[in-house]
Amino acid sequence: MSSFIRCLLCAVWLCGMAGDALSIEPGSNEAKRKEYIAAITRGDGVGLLPWQKSGLTREEIEFRQRIEERKTTLLKGRPQIQHPALFDSEARRRLLENVENAEGARHLTNRWRTIADHIVDQPDGYVAQMIEELTPWYGYGFTCPHCVDRLTQEGSGRSANWDYRKPEQISCGVCRQVYPSEAYPETAMLNAPRMGQKFSLYFNERERANPMDRSGKLAYQWIGTRPMNMSFSGMVRQSKAAFMLGAVEDLAYTYLLTGEPRYAASVVEIMDRFAHCYRNWLYHDYWNTVADCDPLYAAVNDMNLPLEFKRNLSADNYKRDTLEKARMLQTFWGAGRLFPSTDAMWLVTSAAIGYDLTYNATGADGRPLWTQEKRTKVERDLFLEWIFTGETYLGGPGKSDLHNNKVPRIYHAMAAVGRVLGLPEYCEVAMAGYEALRDHAFGYDGFSEESATYTAMYMEQTLPIVERLHGYKWPENSPHHGMDDPYRSDPKLKAIYQAPLDHLTPKLKYIPFEDSTQSSGPSRDYLEFGLKRYPEMFRGMAETLMGKTPSAWALFNLDAADLKGTNQPPLPEIYFPGWMTALLRNGAGPTASLAALNFSPDGGHRHADNLALWYMDGGERILGDLGYVSDTPHLSWIKSTRSHNLVVVDDSEQRFRVRNNPRRPRLEMMFTTPRVSAVEASSDAYAQCRDYRREIVLLKGPEGRTVLVDLFRVKGGSNHAYRVWSELASSWGKNAGLEFNGVAMPAEPPLPKVGASLKREDIYGLRDTRVIQNPTNSWQAKWIEDGRAFRFWNFTSADAVHASNGPGQQSHNPPGRRVRVVDVIREGKELESVFVAIHEPNSSDGIWPIRSARRLDVPKAGADAVALEIKTVWGDYLVLSEFEQETEILNTRFQGKVGVIGQAADGKKWFAASGATTLQRGDLGFSNQTARWQGGSTRIESNRIHSAVSMPKGFSALAEGCQNWLLINDGNYDTGFPLLQVDEDEIRLTDRFSLPATAHDKFTLPSLRYAEE
Known part of the structure; x- marks a missing residue:
């Protein structure tokens, strides 16, 4: 495109945005704002405008100086750490025994070896090729231009495949179209000239056909409202980098198994390269915004940046910005350097494990593979730089103010880094973060205040916090010094472990209520942690719930016998x-x-x-x-x-x-x-x-x-x-x-x-x-x-x-x-x-199953009363509900909430009733009984209510093989708890759930009667 055409398009766009361009004073901040937005959104990779200055600002320089000084302070005078710090003394023994005794363990270790051998056999330059200096892009909102509107939908995302054996390409998971592709060239450029990085992106046919409309409305849309421009080459960079960081674990485990220095040497090379690149990868969000400044400065000031630091190809994404103050489009929730969602901080643990297991590794010549220079670089520019990037989101250094479904990743990363680097302050934040999540994100029944799938998302990184810190020797000045084992002393933690297991479907998936996917189920980590810490819940079901291939954690922490068992979980009502x-x-x-x-x-x-x-x-x-x-x-x-x-x-x-x-x-x-x-x-x-x-x-x-x-x-x-x-x-x-x-x-x-x-x-x-x-x-x-x-x-x-x-x-x-x-x-x-x-x-x-069914008229029973006669191949039923007045139907008298009279195919008769005074057919049933016990309490304990009103005479609350629920307000809602037993003035509940301290003192216990001939 000629410079004349570019200027013409810019002028047209400016007029459209301004409504009356003549009303904007040339050289004013508003004129500069509009000029800047028009120039960036053209997509031709424009650099600095004439009024912009090159180089870092004084604020960025002073900020970085304070950051580096803080790193020095943190790393100075640390306690001596014995490595490995994340594995107990029996870990290697368990690993070797599991490999010897369990086929699934051998399958996993062979997979480690395959990846590890692939990497160590590559030529010089491979690590630099896989971990590029140019900031990775991402797959959020991915749209395949080859099959969109035919086989896939705009912004569906996460449908691209990548294979480490063909590292320079991705492919659509549906149509298999390979990218980058000459058929779909990345003709748009997003330049970050202050930091010296350029990103190539794809403009779709609508955008190319209408170059004067750079609002973003013509771009592919994510969630229907957010313009997204893909960078296929950037997605390749992200896939390569994530693979290499994950491979650090494979290499470290293989080194532990074989003792061969070449595997540890690859760990050192990869982490050294990561430290070099991560330090300079730019901060960006998942709505295509790049911060053209010091990346850590951007993370700390993401909602208060000069406009010239903000780079995005869609003009509508600048609507709230002035020249002096611009905002990233998302907080750290959807931003980062490696990946724009809390910066993929779950991967910090992979790096920490690799560093931990190779900390004392030596080469064939007996010299340490980790030189002091490389050790310092990795600790400062990878571990601390990464942790610092997430700190502000938590409220700042030492803070654990947030407890949403993204922050467990940050706390988990802090727990791992705190232990491996010997930084107790990060262990403290991690444990405080777990406690905040436990107390605020999870309810007293162990379920989060979100959906089943999102409860699992919370657990995915929350439970490992406790596991990483299990056995940690807290300093004497720590508020956690002398704390009991949380697996034994924390009833809320046990409830969190129990909840997913109890609400599985027969197919061992989560019920797809609310924002829960149809295929989601318990994670392997959760199940394996449960086998170790709560064996009474999980024992004997490992293969049923997880299959035969364990995770790396299991090989180090569980015995071979723990990994066996094909029992079905006892799923309760x-x-x-x-x-x-x-x-x-x-x-x-x-x-x-x-x-x-x-x-x-x-x-x-x-x-x-x-x-x-x-x-x-x-x-x-x-x-x-x-x-x-x-x-x-x-x-x-x-x-x-x-x-x-x-x-x-x-x-x-x-x-x-x-x-x-x-x-x-x-x-x-x-x-x-x-x-x-x-x-x-x-x-x-x-x-x-x-x-x-x-x-x-x-x-x-x-x-x-x-x-x-x-x-x-x-x-x-x-x-x-x-x-x-x-x-x-x-x-x-x-x-x-x-x-x-x-x-x-x-x-x-x-x-x-x-x-x-x-x-x-x-x-x-x-x-x-x-x-x-x-x-x-x-x-x-x-x-x-x-x-x-x-x-x-x-x-x-x-x-x-x-x-x-x-x-x-x-x-x-x-x-x-x-x-x-x-x-x-x-x-x-x-x-x-x-x-x-x-x-x-x-x-x-x-x-x-139904041979016949009919509704019976019961006008005298009340306006809401229902009577159904149902005959099935396995028995007959009379179902009665909401009888305000005692009424007879089919030789059965009933009054109450619900009653069922049944006769099995073998002739056996039975009945069940809740909240009823009468359910009588001949000699079967009862009449003129108390329908409910209700009143106040003199004292409420976690599983016990001391009633101010004695139990009614002849009251029935439980029967063998049955369960009944006490109705009570938990301080917020009228809910219920399962009954264990009743006495004259005391109601005991099962220990499955504990009454919260906020529970009201009023209760209702419907009667429950059940009997068979």
Whole structure:
């Protein structure tokens, strides 16, 4: 492009930005601001403008001087450290024994050796080629220009592959297009002239065709709103650098196994090169902004930089900036030098392990491989420089003020560096950081205040903090001096370890509620730490949970016997009182069943989805949840109330994260028995509703089979849409379809093939709606595909039934999945609804469990009363709910919250009831009993309530093989805790959860009665 054309485009852009260019005084700060932005965003790599000065500023120079002085002070006078510091005296013995006795251990060590041999066999210059001086770029928001809008979507990110055997290229994980590519050249340049670095980036076809529009609107978009320009060559640099740092561990372990100096020598060479490059890599964020200044100065002053330090190719990204003050687009949360997300500080541990294991290594000539010069360089310009980069984000040196899901990486890095370099101040910050995370990020039930996947993210770097510092000898002046072993003395830590294990699905994954992906499950590190520290929880299940190949940590810390075991985890029926999510189960192993009801309080990475239902039968997903497709425009639908299995009121969103008015969910009842389990919860998530309440009753058959009764009561608003969709019969299902029995639904049009489209109508909302007005009160819908089907039984009087399809995408690739949706619609002023439904999955061999089902009229029992007669292949049930008045139906008298009378296929009769005064059929059952024990308490302990009101005469709270939940406010929400036993004036709870100190003194304990003939 000629200089004339560049000047013309710049002038046109300036006029457009200014509205009236004549109003800007030439030479003014505003004129310089606009000139600067126009010049940078052209993308031609412009250097300094005439009014800019070259070289570092006085502020940067003085800042760097203070930093280097601080490094000197920290490293001076350290206590003598015995290396290795991160491994106990038995670590090498365990390693060798595991290699000898465990095939998985040999597989892992062979992998170390493969990587290590590959590196040491490379020619001179290989390390410098792999760790380049030019700052790495990143894969956030990656878009493949070759297959975007066909096979992949804009900004999907993280779909690029890299192979260390072909280090100078990446490829799309879907279409396999290789980059860098002449077909997609990196023609744009982002110059950081003050620091002497230039970055090549890709302008897409829209940007190249409209060079006068440098707003960023034509760039590929990440999360639908953030312009992103890829640097394929920069992604290569990042992949190479990350590989080499990870390989430091492989080399160090191989050195430990073989004693061959060449492996340790490679560790020294790699870390020396990293120290040289890291010191000068520029600070940048994940929205394409580079700070053209001292990188540590940028990290400390990221929200207060001169405009001339900020470099970004999209003009809209400068809107909030003045000439004197500009901001990076993200804090250290999404920024760094090696990688723009807390600077990939989880990799510091790899470097620390490599340094630790080779600290005393000598060459073949017996001379130390670590010269004093190299040791000083690595400690100052790699370890401390990296740690300093993250300190400001925590509040400054010595601070541990933050406890979000990113900071565990920083605290973990500090723990490792503190031990290896002999810096107790960093061990102190790390332990204080763990304590802040434990106390603020995790609830008293061990679950974080975010989703399951994000709880796992917290744990991924939080748990290693405790592990790295286990056995550390705290200095006498330390507040942690003499502290007990936290694994034995910290009940909150134990709860954190227990929580993920207890909420696994039969497939040993996390339930995809809220921002949890469909495939996420426990990490290997978590499971291995658990085997070591809490063997009573994890023993005998190692191979079931982790497979046969352990991690490096396991080889050094676990014995071969610990790594064996194919037992299934004993997954409980459970309610998490802080997360406020209930799990009802039947069966064991991968073909078990699970019904989960979520009504969590507000929190990060949660959804507007109170009372959403998720259901798995026989190990297969029946009622679904879209979960989480990270950082994409799909999240607007995924997070929406409208995308969940629940009742949508007035076609509106539930209240969610409203300042000073959080939603208030409430546990109403929960019990479990061998033949039936139930839970009821409510929420005020809809302000127009005075009642928004769901009760599910899981009927348990043999071999883990189930039928699920679903009662949803809503009062308020003018439109209630009971929404149900299944994971079955999606657009991916083979020979899939939705059939109706009892209503004449119009024929379904073909499901739309939206592919990779990000158009609003393709990723949000329902379409192709078919309608039946004034349907009968009893009908069924079946979601069918090859190998499995699901039948929905409706027993609700409705104004209409809608059948539609909606977005069902649950991962980045492949895109475009659609699911079939049914809505049962009721309308009216100040509407009151009782939705009555049964969810019935068939078996894998095609057998439907229900022979017949009907709703029985019980007008005298009360407006909310429900009675269902269900006959199945394994037995018959009479399910009764919310009988305000004692009423007889099918020779059964009932009054109370919920009661079930059953008869098994072998003729055995049984009953179960919660919060009931009467449930009587002939000689079976009870009558005129107390439905609940409630009152105040004289004293509350962690697992014990001393009641001010004596237990009612004849009160039944527990039965053999059953569990009941005490209802109490924990200081924030009306929740519940599992019961252990009751005495005359004392209620004891199990030790699974402890009552928080903030618990209120009022309680309610519904009666629970269960018996079999």
